[in-house]
Amino acid sequence: MMQAVITEGLSKRFGKVEALRGITFSVPEAQLFGLIGADGAGKTTLFRILATLLVPDNGKASLLGLDTVESYREIRTRIGYMPGRFSLYHDLSVEENLEFFATVFGTTVRENHELIREIYDQLEPFRKRRAGQLSGGMKQKLALCCALVHRPELLLLDEPTTGVDAVSRQEFWQMLGRLKQQGITMLVSTPYMDEASLCDRVAFMQDGRIMAIDTPSGITSLFTKPLFAVRAHDKHHLINELRAFRHAASAYAFGNAVHYTDLRDAPEAQELAAWLRSRGFDDVEVLRIDPGIEDTFMALTESSRSQQEASDG
Amino acid sequence: MAEQVIHTEKLTKRFGRFTAVDEISFSVSAGEIFGFLGANGAGKTTAMKMLTGLLAPTSGSATVACFDIYRQTEAIRRNIGYMSQRFSLYDDLTVRENIRFFGGIYGLDKATIRDKCDQMLHSLDLLREGDTRLSALPLGWKQKLAFSVALLHEPKVVFLDEPTGGVDPVTRRRFWDLIYQTAANGVTVFVTTHYMDEAEYCDRVSIMVDGKIAALDTPEKLKRTFGTATMNELFIRLARPAKGSGQ
Numbered sequence: 001m002m003q004a005v006i007t008e009g010l011s012k013r014f015g016k017v018e019a020l021r022g023i024t025f026s027v028p029e030a031q032l033f034g035l036i037g038a039d040g041a042g043k044t045t046l047f048r049i050l051a052t053l054l055v056p057d058n059g060k061a062s063l064l065g066l067d068t069v070e071s072y073r074e075i076r077t078r079i080g081y082m083p084g085r086f087s088l089y090h091d092l093s094v095e096e097n098l099e100f101f102a103t104v105f106g107t108t109v110r111e112n113h114e115l116i117r118e119i120y121d122q123l124e125p126f127r128k129r130r131a132g133q134l135s136g137g138m139k140q141k142l143a144l145c146c147a148l149v150h151r152p153e154l155l156l157l158d159e160p161t162t163g164v165d166a167v168s169r170q171e172f173w174q175m176l177g178r179l180k181q182q183g184i185t186m187l188v189s190t191p192y193m194d195e196a197s198l199c200d201r202v203a204f205m206q207d208g209r210i211m212a213i214d215t216p217s218g219i220t221s222l223f224t225k226p227l228f229a230v231r232a233h234d235k236h237h238l239i240n241e242l243r244a245f246r247h248a249a250s251a252y253a254f255g256n257a258v259h260y261t262d263l264r265d266a267p268e269a270q271e272l273a274a275w276l277r278s279r280g281f282d283d284v285e286v287l288r289i290d291p292g293i294e295d296t297f298m299a300l301t302e303s304s305r306s307q308q309e310a311s312d313g
Numbered sequence: 314m315a316e317q318v319i320h321t322e323k324l325t326k327r328f329g330r331f332t333a334v335d336e337i338s339f340s341v342s343a344g345e346i347f348g349f350l351g352a353n354g355a356g357k358t359t360a361m362k363m364l365t366g367l368l369a370p371t372s373g374s375a376t377v378a379c380f381d382i383y384r385q386t387e388a389i390r391r392n393i394g395y396m397s398q399r400f401s402l403y404d405d406l407t408v409r410e411n412i413r414f415f416g417g418i419y420g421l422d423k424a425t426i427r428d429k430c431d432q433m434l435h436s437l438d439l440l441r442e443g444d445t446r447l448s449a450l451p452l453g454w455k456q457k458l459a460f461s462v463a464l465l466h467e468p469k470v471v472f473l474d475e476p477t478g479g480v481d482p483v484t485r486r487r488f489w490d491l492i493y494q495t496a497a498n499g500v501t502v503f504v505t506t507h508y509m510d511e512a513e514y515c516d517r518v519s520i521m522v523d524g525k526i527a528a529l530d531t532p533e534k535l536k537r538t539f540g541t542a543t544m545n546e547l548f549i550r551l552a553r554p555a556k557g558s559g560q
Contacts, residue, residue: 037481038452038453038479038480038481038484039452039479039480040451040452041481135353135354136353136354137352137353137354162478162479163353163398163475163478163507164353164507165351165352165353165507165548165552166352166507166509166545166548166549166552167352167548167549167552167553168352168353169507170549191478191479191480191481192508193482194545206481235514236493236496236497239490239493252483252486253486253489253510253513253514254510255510255513255543255544256513256532256533294482297481297482298481298482298483301481301482301483302483305483
């Protein structure tokens, strides 16, 4: 299979900050690839290098078989880039923004209308409205339309759903699913762990490095400890009591439960439940569960932090 | 009945013909963690601006920390804490300078500020970073510091507008540990978020749809009433029909 994106040992430094420390990965054509990580992990720097807006200090990258430094002009005509910060013209209308981007790429909105129709239909009632006056979700849809207007083969979407409500986020991901069916390769970054499971493959970034890269189910198989979901009435109190348990490794709130791991290899749910009952939780429920992506990422974050602290101290 | 720290009755705000907040009535008790949810454009920000004394309502009534939101906005601002993604601390001041600056704004005397500063650096484990500029700190530390600074003047209620955006899941949960501690000390926490798992961590949650409160209860009862397994499902169910207003 042809690789749409290949990077080898990309690194980038801004003064004392090492934004990227040797990023190597590839994305085959027509794949929906997720970059997951917190602010400061290096996602945006990576996107800017791929979008040919930054030159790496070391390493190299190619998109659609073209080198990002040597062939940046051709790359720019063949990819779509949606930056993290809203970068359309606030004082142009929805329609004017689209036409402007189409003109810049030497095409027309009509020529590629088929590709953006579904998204544009939702924007249609507001086509005369200035972009600056749109709600967060609508702005994201317009930005996606503008990034698609020249029918790119590859889309780079930098945190398209940050600050967007749960309904708009769901709609946005449904659109990405349909674009994938049209054969468009997509790189999407997000701080939302639940969105990771919607990707074909994900890379988990932290401190300028890729900590893990796999399919969503491959990622969760990295979590090897027994995991328990604990439920009782007073969650705050429950978390504190679980952390105070002498065999406790971690206890974190997860929705309506607390996810607990033990320092021992084969802890028993019954023992934990009995202990919590002795601490006054009459309604306690302890269930062994399969880990999710968020559990796995949290475990990876914690283990890398404790290693770092050990090497610092 | 616990003391009502926030109380609104038919609180309304219109901009021209558009009704951004439409007769919302609710109460929040002392020490309660109250989740204020809604889709983008549902009216959350407008409601928050009224409750924090930054915007005069069109009609209805409300009190915050026992002060009237029409006549006592100055007193409200002195008796509440506020933190958001957009407005927090000064990046080009050091940690200590930020604490001193906000302490001064809140009218605390020098000795109190010095004590609070030491306490805060200690409890946040920032003793080594006291003279570091904020711009050099990780986002998660900044968020914790901004939250503590919002509590400097010991307000009865603190408003948190999407406080945990952009951080990793471990850091996000550590922030919630702080929220729980604060509420356990009797401070009311009024919080907005787009993370639906965080809605589950609140004592009660309200969901705004098109300017009205469409649902308000404990997360457990809301899920039972609407027959959904998660708050995310519930939110999507309630907020989806309203989409398309675009405003």
